[in-house]
Amino acid sequence: MSQHSFPLSRTLLAGAAAGASLMLAGCANIAATPPGTPLAQVEARFGAPTLQCTDRQGRERAVWSQQPFGQHAWGATVDAQGRVGPIQPLLTDEHFQVLKQGVWTAEQVRCEFGPPAIIDTAGLPNVRQIVWSYRYKQDHVWNSLMYVFMGRDGAQVTKFHPGPDPMYDQDSQLPRM
Numbered sequence: 001m002s003q004h005s006f007p008l009s010r011t012l013l014a015g016a017a018a019g020a021s022l023m024l025a026g027c028a029n030i031a032a033t034p035p036g037t038p039l040a041q042v043e044a045r046f047g048a049p050t051l052q053c054t055d056r057q058g059r060e061r062a063v064w065s066q067q068p069f070g071q072h073a074w075g076a077t078v079d080a081q082g083r084v085g086p087i088q089p090l091l092t093d094e095h096f097q098v099l100k101q102g103v104w105t106a107e108q109v110r111c112e113f114g115p116p117a118i119i120d121t122a123g124l125p126n127v128r129q130i131v132w133s134y135r136y137k138q139d140h141v142w143n144s145l146m147y148v149f150m151g152r153d154g155a156q157v158t159k160f161h162p163g164p165d166p167m168y169d170q171d172s173q174l175p176r177m
Helices: 005-028 039-046 093-100 106-113
Strands: 051-054 060-065 073-078 118-122 129-138 142-149 159-164
Touching (some): 039 060, 060 106, 073 106, 093 106, 093 159, 118 142
Antiparallel strands (some): 051 060, 129 142
16 A cells, blocks of 8 residues: 555545535435425535436426435426426435336436436346336435336336345455455
């Protein structure tokens, strides 16, 4: 190890920790933003949305996400005057249930929940599907991933279910000797 790598690593870690705590502290209150607040005012306080898109009903939507490593995202509709509706948490067991309502395309899922933490494939070659994984707190407690299966072509949701998040698996974090 060079003489500069330890202080640099410490500096980077301290900066990352400070940035993460600021993001968590700031975003933890984003849901308390009163409906009707101008989007520009929300952006000035909490930063630009991770994603702006058109939702399934044709409305403008803004999503603030902590993916790929955080476990929270918030979203709101934005009216024609640029004012936000209620800002709601998106990565919850309750909210994932909207995926049961009709057919969801990949772009609609992205607009509803924000970008996934991981895009991967799962299954045997003849039934392989594209899977989007969202980090979240299952039952508001457990470090989990919500697996959203998008079919062989990645075009639309075929099923979804939660599972443990291997990022928090203690055994996988220990160095092997």
